Amino acid sequence: MNNSDVHMIYVLLDGVGDLPHPDLDGKTPLEAANTPTLDKIASNGTIGEVISVGKGIAPESDIAVFNMLGYKFDHADYAGRGVIEAIGIGIDFKNGDLALRGNFSTLNEKEIIVDRRAGRHIEKEDADGVAREIENKIKFSSPDTSVVVSPTIGHRVTVRIRSKSEDLSSRITNTDPAYSNIGGMGVAKAVGDFLKIERCLPLEENKEAKFTAEIVNEFSEQSIKILRESEINTKRREQNKKLLSCILLRDAGNKYPDVAPINEKYGMNFSCIVDMPVELGISEVLKMKAFEAGGLTDYEEKARVAAKAMESQNAIYVHLKGPDEFGHDGDATGKMKNIEEIDQRFFKTLVENIDSSKVAIVISADHSTPCINKGHSDDPVPVLVSGDFIKNDGTTRMTEEQAKKGSIGLLQGAEVVKKSLELIKSQK
Structure with missing residues (x-):
């Protein structure tokens, strides 16, 4: 599979999916947040839902990210976090x-x-x-x-x-x-x-x-x-x-994982911006070049490095921590504010630094971390594919509710990258 003519920035918002919360008048943090940049990106794209690992499985981040990058393991084949x-x-x-x-x-x-x-x-x-x-x-x-x-x-x-x-x-x-x-x-x-x-x-x-x-x-x-x-x-x-x-x-x-490198899998220069040990481990296992881009919440720096990477890479995966921790703490208002901060600092900077007629933005999550559960769940998360060449499906916001009605439909996590590439190539 050769995708060398595609340019894609793939952003996973850690644990951003949620359920309606009483502190937010029965809305989810994504619904309650004021996200002008995400709304603009959504209006320029199409949306759907993803079950990252499987129905009934509240996954940990490692196996969820592997799936969201296209690697589905049978239980017995997985090396362990x-x-x-x-x-x-x-x-x-x-x-x-x-x-x-x-x-x-x-x-x-x-x-x-x-x-x-x-x-x-x-x-x-x-x-x-x-x-x-x-x-x-x-x-x-x-x-x-x-x-x-x-x-x-x-x-x-x-x-x-x-x-x-x-x-x-x-x-x-x-x-x-x-x-x-x-x-x-x-x-x-x-x-x-x-x-x-x-x-x-x-x-x-x-x-x-x-x-x-x-x-x-x-x-x-x-x-x-x-x-x-x-x-x-x-x-x-x-x-x-x-x-x-x-x-x-x-x-x-007790064993080193045996998987195909990500560039072989997709026929492209696929790199990443990640911070956590588990993310760095995944990049090492998949032979994915990792760019330095500041600390956990240096959102502007991450956006600038991702945009600049499009000069030498044709896909970059960016993992943003933040929403997940508020989910684990049960802090719905904090999660909403963190989403607003990511919108203003990461996505606004990203949109200002890329040409949306050439570069697609794909946004999703590795899993849901509902504040009412204070832990991961198997609830579906939204996935958004955006660019000037992507036909809009009436989507105006990236929320759990709009994701149910989007034209992408319901995907398994391991299908997301392949489906995104197909959408980008068919409409470019």
Whole structure:
């Protein structure tokens, strides 16, 4: 498939999809937001709906993004988010190692989880300090087992366990009670308030899975003790900060993913602008050139770099964080304001710097994060394909409601890039 004559900027707004919310007079954040630039882009295009991974699956970001880039995995073929994040931050990882995604979390004295994200904003020196303590003090029952604990952004941490004598298995359950491990894919669970760190159990009755589950439980039990006695937590308590009491683990993986590079798949120069470890891991796995474009919320810089990239690339994927975090916090008004900020700072700058008679803009989301759920859901998200050469279908706004009526119809996530390219080429 050669698409070298197409120019496309593909923007995923993390977790932007939502459900009507009482704080917004029964509107979704996209409906309630004042978005003049997005409205202009929508009026110059066509819209539809996307189920990113599958009906009934509230996906994690990694598997959702792979799907939205056209990569659909069977459960058994997926490497797991732990591996993708390890690759993204440059941890030495090889087949037979175990990589897991973790959250620093806060427990009370009864070891009940009081904050799955330990306040979300954690000073790097504290996170790095306790990570070194765990690495240095932990003593596994199998003496040739070692661990690397790598904090990334905020509460996020990647853990890699290696055994010199055994290949480790990815067929184990999560210790994070908020996510299930369904055949290697992380799926968000509906959770209540009374949560405890879960025991890791083997999902297969073999030596490797049983050994791996034991090692993970040793990591959990010992790291809780090490963190309880850490001077860093003593200081955090004195400063009234949330304690880093444990690391909740999920999404185990034990092999490097085997996928076709994205440029081979689509026959084009496909690059990206991404920030998070999981996104960087995906770009590395898909051999997708990543452009530097400032920090998480440097929206103008990201827009300028994306527009400039059209001189050397013919597709660039831009992942914008922001809406998702407000969804997890249940803050519908904050999510609405964040969408308005992205409209003013990212999309306005982008439109000012591209020629819409030559460059198409495709906008969607990796998944919905409804504020009333405070977590990911399987609700469809809008997808918008816009450009002077795209026939408008009466769309005036990019909202969940208008997406239901758009002429694109309902797509699976893995069809979005292909469908967008077909629309652009047929109408150009």
